[in-house]
Amino acid sequence: MSQRNTGVTPQFIEEACPIVEVLDHVAGKWAIGIIVAAARGPVRFTELERTVNGISRRMLTLTLRKLERDGLLVRTVYPTVPPKVEYSLTDIARELHESLSLLVDWAERHRGTISAARRSYDTAAAS
Amino acid sequence: MSQRNTGVTPQFIEEACPIVEVLDHVAGKWAIGIIVAAARGPVRFTELERTVNGISRRMLTLTLRKLERDGLLVRTVYPTVPPKVEYSLTDIARELHESLSLLVDWAERHRGTISAARRSYDTAAAS
DNA sequence: CAGCATCCATGGCGATACTG
């Protein structure tokens, strides 16, 4: 992401390559999990913490903010005691979710094949 | 990826969450670029180096190896001088490419909306 | 409950020089 010593700025790359740009926002390892989790309705913070496997509180917060900033998530605060916050997908995020579902389907379909390929690659390398 | 101090091993998370598993392999910032580039036919190393915007030689090599290991890419070496190596997609990678195309389409469609959302979020924060 | 602040380890990744 940082090209300090070249003339190529990160900005230039982002402009030039929408693919990279999107993926840097969506593919942050946790983002998809959150989007999928929020897809079937508003979700609360703690709910996400339990649902998204292995995420830390810090990363959950950071990722939520990023997604909110990108206009993929709406954050609704209920001024109750104790506080209650709900996150829900925006329209464009719901659209994104459909594409992601295909990806997830693909993953599940080929999971076996992939790990088999990996095993065979590794044993071949151990020649 | 490392949960050293908890009882939760990386293995467990990978088992439990195919989504994360796939994305860790596919969403490595460069993988998609490479897959898209290789989608219309066999590509050579240097060709990829030029095509995939901003990638370093090191990361290109590493990502290619990873994709080959996962059975998404086939590496063909022509024993000529100078050497010639071609990378082409496997069937499951071609399938993946279709899903990725949808993602890329989505990205291009909403690029403007997203950066607008980001700007508005940032100005609101500068209150 | 929801989240921010701080500290700290790891490794992702770029730059670069060398090789068959």
Added chain:
DNA sequence: CAGTATCGCCATGGATGCTG
């Protein structure tokens, strides 16, 4: 041409303790 080897920075992300 198509890599491999080495070095070093800094971003990612976990752990943890504090707050409205």
